[in-house]
Amino acid sequence: MSLSDAFRKGQCAFMPYVCCGDPSAEFTLKLVKTLVQSGADAIEFGIPFSDPIADGKTIQAASQRALAGGITPGKALFVLAKVRKSGVCVPIAVMTYYNILFSAGLGKMLAKIKRAGADGLIVPDVPLGESAPLRRACRIAGLELVLFATPNSSDARLRKIAAATSGFIYAVSVLGTTGARSNVSPQALQLVKRAKQASAMPLAVGFGISLPSHVRAFRKAGADGVIVGSGIVNIYARHIPGGKINERLALSDVARFAKGMVNICHCKRR
């Protein structure tokens, strides 16, 4: 399985993000299964880091709940392996920050991530210029390393990013951190168009996407996928009032949201 498989079906793929361990490992397992049953084409599987500088308030809070609940990179990979064992076979990219990988030793950690069942890796604090050691280690481990592009990446830089990324280009739709936004910026739509012109590499848009109207706009601009993180966390976090989650309500709300997004993503392109 390759990450790009999810984005080459001629439709817009729906790739939700989960923060492993928020609020418990058991819930994450159920959440991933629910998302896949609702039609998700791929999963971004987050291993929480204490200092997530690319993330806004929603995912910061999710990471903190997960860490407070005792999640570790080792436990998170155990959850990932369980996800695979439970029959989930869509492409999965692990998302974490560089220090989590570096601290454990790149080669060792990447091999573990691969063994747990991941196809790729997303590391938001490693831009193109610092990516060489990580790309080398990913090649050895057999993981695809996804690089980011942002509205302020120049055309020349977009071409370099497209040449160096694997799986897909992660196009960031906002200048700033993750977190639900109300509108889609013209610069973001422009980025999708520019990136599609720069290369044939599939492209998924993330950061700030939570509404059907966002998905429609990016689909129309040519995106091969959308990534939704904070939007989903916001839905289930409503059901964690006193630290304990009401799983039944949380999962049924997430399923309803995910099915709605999948319907928009998968309807035939005109």
Add this chain to the structure above:
Amino acid sequence: MIKMKKYFGKYGGQFVPEALVGPLAELERAFATDGKSKSFQRELDSLLKNYAGRPTPLYFARRLTSHEGGAKIYLKREDLLHTGAHKINNAIGQALLAKRMGKTRLIAETGAGQHGVATATAAALFGMECEIYMGSVDAARQAQNVYRMRLLGARVSIVDSGSRTLKDAVNEAMRDYCASFASTHYIIGSALGPHPYPSIVAVFQSVIGREARKQIVAAEGRLPDFAVACVGGGSNAIGLFAPFLQDDVKMFGVEAGGDGKRHAARLTGNGRRGVLHGMMTYLLENADGQISETHSISAGLDYPAVGPQHSSLSDSGRVKYVSASDSEALSAFHLLSEKEGIIPALESAHAVAFAIKLAKKAGKGKSIIVNLSGRGDKDLEHVARTEGGKGT
């Protein structure tokens, strides 16, 4: 001028989200061109002289020296600067650069509040908008500095994530910068963060060492035997050390040894190589790579990472890193107050504590420059509270 390097040996780099790659390149270009122009230097020199109070004296601490009975101790009096610490050197330098880059808003992180106050001051001076990020734990400890920043017209945003201290304030300032760079310059307060910040801060702070070098030669007829400075992120230390790196001067960076159990000793404790706040450097983390919460009696040294140039200088052995405990720093705080009538910042008191030991060991005929990076007014309440009934 120090040459701009992306890496100091294995350390440094630019580990940032893609959105910041462009703005950091813009900053590097502005610094390398406008920042090195004669007109920029003239304007900066004039502000440092007439507004901040440079040059600062190099003061021979006669009574402290005779009390210790060893090497001559000289104090580089950064505590006498406007706003009370060396932070203003960098804040004015970067604010001037930002102004010339056409930015209208300044943001900064702050721990103890000294860098926040310096940035708020620079923003007032240049008529720029200003927002300071400060952890809620620090804001409670340093309420007076919060008021001071607001008085200067800055907005103080209290950060409630993570450990609610300096490292979380840096996270929040970086998140702001990711979204606001078109109008905003982020003034990092120490010689840390992604390239080119460590180099820029080192250049703006190296005025300390350049002055000290001339002053010690005038006083002693030769270079000092030793230079000593405390190291949080490491800006006052690199500012003193940089102009002496090619000379036969032994240098010591003093980290926060804390209370025995908890500390902020990255280079002398159990720090490991890792990536935080845009840089590869030594940092304190748990076995999984999650960043540790640190402790020091001085908020300015209470930080889990260290500027990348210090990591490199530590590996090469050019600078030796040592630590002073909370209680050693407190003793030095009292000693300098009583013997010289100078109340040092608790951060600087760590440097004084080590220098006293060094002076005894080195013996007569040697000389030491200690960077007295800030004054202790901000710490009076904290010290009084810490010592409780023990104080006099």
